[in-house]
Amino acid sequence: MDYESNNWMWEGMYYYPHLFGGIMLTAALLGLSTSYFGGISVPTLPYLLPGFGIFHKKTRGKKPVRVYMDGCFDLMHYGHANALRQAKALGDELVVGVVSDEEIVANKGPPVLSMEERLALVSGLKWVDEVIVKAPYAITEEFMNQLFNKHKIDYIIHGDDPCLLPDGTDAYALAKKVGRYKQIKRTEGVSSTDIVGRILASAKAVKVLEDGFILSDTEKSNNAKEIPVQAGQAKVGYVSQFLPTSRRIVQFSNGKGPGPNDRVVYIDGAFDLFHAGHVEILKTARQLGEFLLVGIYSDQTVSELRGSHFPLMNLHERSLSVLSCRYVDEVIIGAPWEVTNDMIKTFNISFVVHGTVAESSSALNGKSDPYAVPKSMGIFRVLESPKTITTSSVAQRIIANHEIYVKRNAKKEASEKKYYEEKKYVSGD
Structure with a gap:
């Protein structure tokens, strides 16, 4: 039987399998009886079953959902x-x-x-x-x-x-x-309303200047008297409700390492308040090799660099945001400030890269060059950042429209509070 000349038959089998199966079964049985009398020739049943005869010539893929x-x-x-x-x-x-x-x-x-x-x-x-x-x-x-x-x-x-x-x-x-x-299932512990709240709360204790967030003299004085708070936790009551689990990290992870001949590219940073600038620089970095490894600074490191009110998102929150990016293969959760020789050997790093756009911070003065080793090895590259957006610039947009977002958040916070008060267990991932 020629498959291509009988498309009508195979269309019928594909779209109406039960009906056509009955017809073909009948035809096969008739073939057995008529062959006894030397009558018409009809393919016997085994020839029509999957794995026999013409079925292996062409198969149809299932329509994607x-x-x-x-x-x-x-x-x-x-x-x-x-x-x-x-x-x-x-x-x-x-x-x-x-x-x-x-x-x-x-x-x-x-x-x-x-x-x-x-x-x-x-x-x-x-x-x-x-x-x-x-x-x-x-x-x-x-x-x-x-x-x-x-x-x-x-x-x-x-x-x-x-x-x-x-x-x-x-x-x-x-x-x-x-x-x-x-x-x-809704992902508990975070929302856009929650993040806006963290930024607005932080703005009450910092002064926004052109080069980022700098504590005023009064606030520095008050800070010295306060008990230190956890990073990612605003001092006015915005505590992250996220409960990190190993299962969630596995769900976001690619689950595989680099191949034996893959060039591993390493880029590090805070990646706080994950934004379009982060996506674009990660995309650019990934183009230099076959495997992109991203180092995410600890909360303590970010706080030392940018002030006690940072990061806005804690380490596990930032790690999941980076892991969700299609250009990222693996992350180091709580990466060291300096890229050492041992680290380069451990991960078989081919290139260490850094973008041209980064948060400015006076805290960098006096700190050692984190890329001294890869520079000495000739594997350090500076990448032109495709976008000028930074975490601070995003936060400043909210602070610049402070009254609008305070009013909007007040309404949303009320509905979120009600949601959590009436919350029940819902199965799902």
């Missing part, structure tokens, strides 16, 4: 990354809609990050396959049909926390109505 998740992804953090990781696990291909600046302003207030910056963050995640730019805040029937027909979406995904439109209605009611909605 495409899932969709949208969001503002402003001040993107590891909670966003984990949501998209869970969404990807519900299908084969993940399409992400990034809400436009105009829609965010109309529904929530001004975003901190621009559309370009938010796109860089979303596109840089290892679980994202496609991005829809300027997605609507509310999923209308028209847009839902566009998702199903144009983008071939099978399911629309959202977290278990309620998402209400300004009029109080469920933003995903239509998707639920047609049975094309799936839910994932």
